[in-house]
Amino acid sequence: MAQTTFADILEAADRLPLEEQESLIDVLQNRLRERKRKALVRDVYEAQQEFAQGKCQIMTPEQLMEEILA
Numbered sequence: 001m002a003q004t005t006f007a008d009i010l011e012a013a014d015r016l017p018l019e020e021q022e023s024l025i026d027v028l029q030n031r032l033r034e035r036k037r038k039a040l041v042r043d044v045y046e047a048q049q050e051f052a053q054g055k056c057q058i059m060t061p062e063q064l065m066e067e068i069l070a
Contacts (some may be wrong), residue, residue, distance in 0.1 A: 013021060050056050059067070 013024060016024065048055070
């Protein structure tokens with residue numbers, strides 16, 4: 001099975017009519033937004049689980065910055 005390269009995809013997109021290129025951009029942006037949203041939801045869930053298991057502690061923003069900069 002032949003692998004499609006990024007360059008192949010760009011060339012194919014260039015051959016699309018302008019309206020379809022704009023639609024492609026919209027579809028890709030929506031998919032990216034959804035993937036980022038799902039990743040954020042997963043990260044929040046994992047953080048909640050860690051907190052519930054006592055793996056984290058409550059800190060003020062100042063304490064957090066001190067720890068980051070240390």
